[in-house]
Amino acid sequence: MTLPLAPQLNREYIVSQLEALLSIPSPSGYCMDIMKHMEAETERLGYQLEKTxxxxxxxxxxxxxSDQVIGISAHLDTLGAMVRSIKLNGMIRFTPVGGYAMHTVEGEYCLIHTRDGRKYAGTVLSTKASVHVFSDARDWKREEANMEIRIDELxxxxxxxxxLGISAGDFISWEPRTRILPNGFIKSRHLDDKASVAALLGFMEWLKREGRTPSRTLKLILSTYEEVGHGSSNIPADITEMIAVDMGALGDDLSATEQDVSICAKDSSGPYDYQMTSRLIELAKREKLAYAVDIYPHYGSDASAALRGGSNIRAALIGPGVHASHGMExxxxxxxxxxxxxxxAYVIE
Incomplete structure (x- = not known):
């Protein structure tokens, strides 16, 4: 195997796929369109996607x-919301899908997706949206009961x-506001975890282009309910090792940056497998990758869900460093x- 691997990856392909993924609304439970995209792209690369x-x-x-199978997961679902009820004044009260702080969506543009396929634009606002009207607008607590969506219709x-056909239970997606900058920075909502899915596509593109076969059979899992905790709670029984690929948390006493591969040694579900984590650190050094090992205190992954679901596996967690997770990432x-x-490096020995 020629080293290092990172320069051999098709970065233009990775970035173009990430941009396409970010443009497709996919809050948890509403991943039909993005799965169609992944099905088509997987087939184009010469692989087959099976839906569970x-x-x-x-x-x-x-x-x-083939007697040892490695699972590699990344999630297609994102944060979002659902229509909780319609107010007497026509505004929408919404309920969050996924765990985000309410102030991170105030002022955000959104789409309401009706069950019959219609889409309506809207904006998330506080119920006391103007300092010119409400004396306590600045101090008004940003919580679910105090937020609403203004629909851009009469x-x-x-x-x-x-x-308009809008009713309780309709999905709401946030506008991603994607910007891809010439210096390599990418800012957008939903980099958690579409940046990791783009990494998996780049991984598959390299394998196919180079005609390489992994040392062990791989099962790449694209989960659609990670943000609500049970994305990969059930995985194929033949998987013995699983690497969850999810965004690396940054900030506080964590050492990773936005240019690093983050290797998580422990999150809220406990420590990850010692041997797997040690091997990933060793390979990151060998490949001369910018990386950091960190602890994520307020975090769970698809590997966590698989372990809690009863899977008898070893598990590890890595991913690209993402700043301001569950906000403007x-x-x-x-x-x-x-x-x-x-x-x-891990799958080709």
């Missing part, structure tokens, strides 16, 4: 040894909004390519 009853995707890549009553193409390179 739950809605996850599994891509099997045969290895030199609605003044609950009946007006219902007349930012990463760097170096971190995404580095993540793909570390995965390749």
């Amino acid at each position: 009853p739950k809605g996850n995707g599994i891509i099997t890549i045969p290895g030199e040894k 609605v003044k009553t609950k009946a007006d909004t219902e007349g 930012r990463t760097h193409v170096d971190a995404i390519a580095g993540t793909a390179a570390l995965l390749l």
Whole structure:
């Protein structure tokens, strides 16, 4: 194997796929369109995506040894919301999908997706949205009961909004506001975890382009409910090792940056496998990757869900460093390519 791997990856392909992924709304439980994109791109690369009853995707890549299977997961689902109710004045009260601080979506543009396929634009606002009107607008607590969505349609009553076909249970997606900068920075909502999915696509593109076979059979798992805690709670029984690829948390006493591959030694679910984590650190050094080992105190992954679901596996967690997670996120193409390179180093012995 020629070293290092990172420069061999097709960065233009990775970034173009990330941009496409970010443009497709996919809050947890509403991943049909983005799964269609992944199905088509997987087939174009020469692989096949199998869908599970739950809605996850599994891509099997045969290895030199088929008796040992490595699972690699990344999640397609993102934060979002659902219509909780329609107010008398036609505004929408919403309920969060995923765990974010309410102030991070104030002022955000959004789309309401009706069950019959219509889409309506809107904006998230506080119920006391103007300092010119409400004396306590600045101090008004940003919590679910105090937030609403203003629909960009001529609605003044609950009946007006219902007349648009909007009802409780309709999904709401946030505008990603993606910006890809010439210096390699990428800022957008939903880099958690579409940056990791782009890394997996770059990983697959390299394997196919170079005609390489992994040492062990791989099952790439694309989960669709990670943000609500049960994305990969059930995985194929033949998987013995699992690497969750998810965004690396930054800030406080954590040492990773947006250009680093973050290797998580422990999150809220406990320590990750010692041997796997040690091997990933060793390979990151060998590949001369920018990396950091960190502890994520307020974090869980698809590997956590698999372990809690009863899977008898060893598990590890890596991913590109992402600043301001569950808010206005930012990463760097170096971190995404580095993540793909570390995965390749791990599966090709």
